[in-house]
Amino acid sequence: MANTPQPGTRERIVRAASLLMQRQGYEGTGIKQVAQEANATLGSVYHFFPGGKQALGVAAVQHADQEFADLLTASLAADADPAKAIAACARALADLLRDSDWMDGCPISATALETTGRVPDIEQVVAQAFQHWRDLVAERLREAGFPEGDAHDLSVTVISALEGAELTAQVARSETPLVVAGEHLARLINSYKK
């Protein structure tokens, strides 16, 4: 079902770049390190990404975009009540964070903050990723009967709050911020119900 036969070189490079940039940021990640982690050579990296580090950053962010979108889609579909689904999503993120020994937070936050206003190509795909995630939440809320305006505003806050809670949880090395944010978001969503 899943499409993971054996990742080709290009895909290994993108995955390694995405993981390293998640953990160390864009500036903190070297192309040579990416090649090493991907079991590829520097020549292969530049073969697939003639645009250099920026092009690699763009691909890494797009990869992470889809990865988190998949997690979000699965979380949102797991419960008929979107409020409960989002609280469960926050707990799932807390589990992933703890299980990675607090290394794997939001896959694009670090890159986003380092490049915003300075690397237009990356800035753009980062903005698209956030919009993508908000759209998934908004659509789920509309499906559940929330009016358009409420669904939009809540989707903005849901993604913002999850971002901030993940950062906070990572820095504090504690699941609490994510768990509490999930509960508060559910409460907020329920306060708009009907």
Add this chain to the structure above:
Amino acid sequence: MANTPQPGTRERIVRAASLLMQRQGYEGTGIKQVAQEANATLGSVYHFFPGGKQALGVAAVQHADQEFADLLTASLAADADPAKAIAACARALADLLRDSDWMDGCPISATALETTGRVPDIEQVVAQAFQHWRDLVAERLREAGFPEGDAHDLSVTVISALEGAELTAQVARSETPLVVAGEHLARLINSYKK
């Protein structure tokens, strides 16, 4: 009243480092660039910070910690209703962000994400800063009559949500995420009232 007679060299260096790391992150900021922006020489930077870049990063984060704590304290004191005060704080952050042409978001987020789990000295002062900010919010909520448990949980979510909304607003180049987060936080806080 304010204590700004003429900043000495050390203070100019710390301020420049804090501003540059806010905008470009820790990894993206060079010591030479800090020296240049501070109108100091490389020798002066290493004179005041023999610990090198890490020591400079620690000082920059501590400076930003106090800076944001001052803004937060002023915002929280500006309204008798803490819910309204926090919504106003979010709007104030949106104004600052827009007025800086979306350059000046949270002063420590980028550094936090790049160094967490990798640079213990910086990780520690980042964690202290977040705790400091949460404490200010929690104390204000307790003052306003919220029970200890609610005040604690709400303070965690308030700082998390402001962090996430600032990141989101910066990336989207829009005040909306911060304004909406402020309104949602006020609504959440009011739902615990009494």
Add this chain to the structure above:
DNA sequence: GTCTATAATAGGATAGAC
């Protein structure tokens, strides 16, 4: 305390053989 010069290393990127 300040300045310049420089060491030592790592970074992004390219060339060309295979």
Add this chain to the structure above:
DNA sequence: GTCTATCCTATTATAGAC
């Protein structure tokens, strides 16, 4: 497509004159 070698620049950090 893959690999190695290399160029060029920037980076952190140090030395020592003033």
